Amino acid sequence: MPMERQYPGRVVTLVVLMWLTGMSGQALAEPAGDETFEGSFSCVEPTGKGDISPILCQTSINPGLPVLDLSLVWHADPKSGERVLDSIEIRRSGEAEPFQVLTGIASHLPADTGKAGVEMLDLNFDGFLDMRIRKSADGTEVSYQNWLWSKESGAFVANPGLDAIAAPKFDADDQEIVSRWRKTPAEQGVDIYSYEGATPILVHRETDRTGADGVCRRSFYDRIDDELKETGTGACADE
Structure with a gap:
């Protein structure tokens, strides 16, 4: 059934999209991580x-949780x-009021960017989908704003540590x-992060530097006693 929400300067009719998810009257499994x-x-x-009506989305982040409706x-x-993405209203499917509203986003992306740059994927390898929003792109280094799903609070929690990582790729096999x-x-170089709790920790770095002699040398660093220390050097891969 259509429901109306008042937005500045106009009334926007939000048609609640009903997918055949079978959630009504159905017992939910206990939420558990499933990689x-x-x-x-x-x-x-x-x-x-x-x-400029909100973009209406729906996501299933875990088999044991209700389907979520998102208004971007x-x-x-x-x-x-x-x-410009201003906020995201998050509802359990079938509920009128959001249980969480993410604000202060203000990402600026081309108008044809799909889903306003919002992505749902497992960012911390715990079997629950998390949320990230593409903020900007500078060459190959794309930046994101990230929220991890918290089983304890039943909501998405901002993660500044992830926000600081440029162009991250998530390796579920190695959980890195x-x-x-x-x-x-x-x-240039490559950084490898592993999680300690919900915090991504830099555990390995390889840096390629080209000197005045035109020769590229690679330095290796590893986390030892909570510090990143140089552990070796060698030729760059293409040398």
Whole structure:
């Protein structure tokens, strides 16, 4: 059934999208981590020209939890035409009121960026889908704002440690985060992170530096006694 929500300057009719999830009247399994669970995430965007209605999404983050409905509230930047994501309202499917609202996002992305840059994936390898939002892109180094699902609080929790990692790739097999970066044309490298609780910790780094002689040398660093220490050197891979 359609429901109306008041937004500044206009009334936006939100049609609650009903997927065949079979949640009504169905007993839920106890939420548990399942690293094989792939989850789901789908959205319906406004189609009319100039329509700034919220983007309506639905996601299943764990077999033992209710399906979640997301309303991505945004506006169009009048100068750049970019889509600015302002907030995300999160509801359990079938409930009218959000149990969580994420604010202060203000990501600026091209208007044709799918799902306003929102992604649902398991960022900490615990079997629950988490949320990240693409904030910006500088060459190959894409930055994100991240929230991990907390089983204890039953909500998404911001993770500044993840936010600080450039262009992260998540290796579920090794349960590591891989970040490839470039500081200058003569210096680039790769960082490897592992989790301690909910905090990503830098445990290994490889840095390639090209000297004035044009020779590239690789330095290896590992976390020892809670400090990153140089543990070896060698030639760069393409030398």
